[in-house]
Amino acid sequence: MPAPPDWKKLGDEAVEITRQYLRIDTTNPPGNETPAADFLAAILREAGLETTTLESAPGRGNLIARLPGRARDPGGALCLLHHLDVVPADPSEWSVDPFGAEIHDGYLWGRGAIDMKSMGVMQLMTVLILAREQVALERDVVFVAVADEEAGGVMGAAWLTKHHPELVTCRDVINEGGYGLTETKPPMMACALSEKALLWVKLTARGQPGHGSMPPDDPAIGKLLAALGDLAAHPPALSISPLVERTFRALAARASAPRRTAIEAILRPEARRALPALARRLPRYQRSLLGDVISMTKLEAGYKENVVPGAASATLDCRLVPETDPEEFFGRLSARMARFDVRCEILFSDGPCGVSEGPLLPLLEAVCTEAFPEAAFAPVLCPAFTDSRYFRQQGADAYGLVPVMLSNAEVATFHGIDERIPLDGLRKGCEVVYEIVTRACR
Ligand SMILES: [Zn+2]
Known part of the structure; x- marks a missing residue:
């Protein structure tokens, strides 16, 4: 095993690297991730690692660096995954320059500070320590930084796993998804052990066109509105899926007695009828986890008065x-919309991705419980x-961790305004990632 790292020095280095990284504008669109890669x-090459940068399109860089393990089993690797791109930031809304990487009030400020350049640096620090010490662990550790996550990963993780699967082959992945x-x-x-599947559906109603002075019997807009009105009035039933139930149970196990009773009451089958009333009291984020959800996002019709x-x-x-x-869901939706003479077509479906629950999970729980004794370790969707x-679709177990x-106010800054990470959180995160990797791969 390598000598115990000097975390004070490494923490300073991590903060400095994160600042420089945040100043590289990788707003997606257009992404332009290659300078960040x-x-x-x-930095990795300076520590003696070989790196590979592959562009899925001009400017759309993806970076891979593999630290070979003694087992010589690339498929058994632990993959440290993060994305290079960030969502847009409107400087007029921010109290600091979104790409200035300022430090004050105990925070590092900038777009990507939480989502997710600082996590990339936590992972980078582990790889740097291992490379500098020149100590091979049993398992491969592969550092992967991808483009385009904020637009669905088509030019990043999807492209890389499809066109260069041998470079990113692994058994476990640690990525974003839970905090x-x-x-x-x-x-x-x-x-996070899983995530919701995405299904984009286009609804189309057709009717007789003609002069506005002579309304037809079957107006396309009228049919579509009737169908949408039905969807709005009868959204998918709320439910507690098994993974969400596990989140509640993990919280209940550590909650105060009255709180535990309240959480357990929600989980009783007879409480399901009270879910709508309960859901109204939940923040939007938590409500969205209670079963399948449908959002209406676009509406198009007409071109002249x-x-x-x-x-x-x-x-x-x-x-x-x-x-x-997803297919069954689409079938039911199509049948329902057909009653209004509205046709459905799938614009995009990414299919189910399964729930990751491999041998790494108990190790993650053990390390996090030691590092954050005040917090209940909870599997989430x-x-x-x-x-x-x-x-996950390639067969790996992926954990969002x-x-x-973070406080609610801090969480609200990612994809929001004044994104920032507590400096002590960034420093401690470096230590926790290192602990996870060295224990999981030794
Ligand atoms: Zn992200």
């Missing part, structure tokens, strides 16, 4: 729990898309 590659939350009761370290259009269309963004079969999906405790 080159920046990380140069520590200080304000849940009790506080929790969320570890006095012309009745022959077609009207709408787009639905459906997010499905792991137990729902991630409501949104992450690149973990592509790796960013080991930093």
